[in-house]
Amino acid sequence: MKAETLAALQDARTKRRAVTLATRLSDAAEALVYRDDARGELAGNAEILAAARRAMDTGKSETVDFAGAKVFLNVYVPPPRLVIVGAVHIAQSLAPMAAMLEFDVTVVDPRGAWATTQRFPGVKVIQDWADEAFQAMGLDVSTAVVTLTHDPKLDDPALEAALKSDVFYIGALGSRRTHAKRKERLAEVGVTEEMFARVHGPVGLNIGAKSPAEIAVSILGQIIEVRARRLEALSAPKVAAA
Amino acid sequence: MSDALEVLDQVGKWKADGKGVAVATVIVTWGSSPRPVGSQLGVDDAGNMVGSVSGGCIEGAVVKEALDAIKDGKPRLLDFGVTDEQAWDVGLACGGKVQVFVEKVN
Numbered sequence: 001m002k003a004e005t006l007a008a009l010q011d012a013r014t015k016r017r018a019v020t021l022a023t024r025l026s027d028a029a030e031a032l033v034y035r036d037d038a039r040g041e042l043a044g045n046a047e048i049l050a051a052a053r054r055a056m057d058t059g060k061s062e063t064v065d066f067a068g069a070k071v072f073l074n075v076y077v078p079p080p081r082l083v084i085v086g087a088v089h090i091a092q093s094l095a096p097m098a099a100m101l102e103f104d105v106t107v108v109d110p111r112g113a114w115a116t117t118q119r120f121p122g123v124k125v126i127q128d129w130a131d132e133a134f135q136a137m138g139l140d141v142s143t144a145v146v147t148l149t150h151d152p153k154l155d156d157p158a159l160e161a162a163l164k165s166d167v168f169y170i171g172a173l174g175s176r177r178t179h180a181k182r183k184e185r186l187a188e189v190g191v192t193e194e195m196f197a198r199v200h201g202p203v204g205l206n207i208g209a210k211s212p213a214e215i216a217v218s219i220l221g222q223i224i225e226v227r228a229r230r231l232e233a234l235s236a237p238k239v240a241a242a
Numbered sequence: 243m244s245d246a247l248e249v250l251d252q253v254g255k256w257k258a259d260g261k262g263v264a265v266a267t268v269i270v271t272w273g274s275s276p277r278p279v280g281s282q283l284g285v286d287d288a289g290n291m292v293g294s295v296s297g298g299c300i301e302g303a304v305v306k307e308a309l310d311a312i313k314d315g316k317p318r319l320l321d322f323g324v325t326d327e328q329a330w331d332v333g334l335a336c337g338g339k340v341q342v343f344v345e346k347v348n
Contacts, residue, residue: 010250026317
């Protein structure tokens with residue numbers, strides 16, 4: 001391993017950027033493979049790059065044989081993150097439960113009276129508009145976004161921004177009727193029906209949740225399910241091919 | 243995952259201090275090996291360790307190879323736990339098998 005490879009891995013973690021380090025076992029030749037970039041001696045090998053990016057999707061490190069040359073693909077993916085838009089009552093249950101599930105939790109709300117660290121001990125709280133906050137933090141494929149404010153002024157720009165990113169989950173609190181209206185409003189800013197289909201609404205699994213804590217459980221149940229199914233789907237074809 | 247990053251942090255510090263450093267990584271596992279693929283152990287030229295590749299069983303043998311790798315700069319591929327008897331010898335009492343790649347940080 002080169003010293004600059006080490007530095008690049010540390011930098012990727014700070015920036016929450018997924019990276020796979022490919023190392024040829026015979027001579028320790030390397031490639032640092034990002035989703036949109038690759039560097040190092042092995043970076044010219046398209047097969048290795050494709051396998052490294054697949055491994056990034058599943059989060060599983062493995063040794064792969066490329067025409068007799070064994071290459072170890074070591075995956076460094078950021079931990080899953082949950083961004084909660086709306087520092088409301090449900091968020092006060094959702095944030096600690098998600099932290100218990102080892103999500104990196106951020107609560108975003110522009111309203112100073114709501115977005116306080118007293119209301120949300122132990123998680124990141126950002127007092128800002130969601131679209132601004134998203135830009136600063138950078139949404140990625142290991143991020144889930146849930147909007148809880150019930151206020152189109154706050155929820156809609158957040159959903160619009162989330163839909164432009166490759167977050168693995170988007171959920172929006174609100175009844176079927178609220179959700180239908182939301183669809184109409186977002187259509188006016190260019191969100192197609194196909195794009196809008198990514199939004200889980202009414203949010204959460206249908207378990208008859210009533211209290212804020214129960215709703216938090218239903219939301220997290222859905223996030224866990226979506227994440228697990230996605231990882232399964234990504235792993236399945238690769239196993240069959242091997 | 244965070245374990246691996248802790249290892250890299252410490253390895254980076256050793257390197258910055260001008261020490262010879264090697265990294266050992268679990269690259270294949272069979273059966274009930276104690277640490278998953280991708281687990282790492284950092285070793286400096288004085289034999290100091292950070293992280294783990296087995297939860298304590300084979301670290302001694304890996305450190306020895308890591309010190310050699312720091313000296314000659316050549317990467318190494320190590321197999322552990324091929325038979326129960328050998329597994330016991332290197333301390334892999336669980337009966338699992340692991341393959342460990344050892345390389346110097348240049």
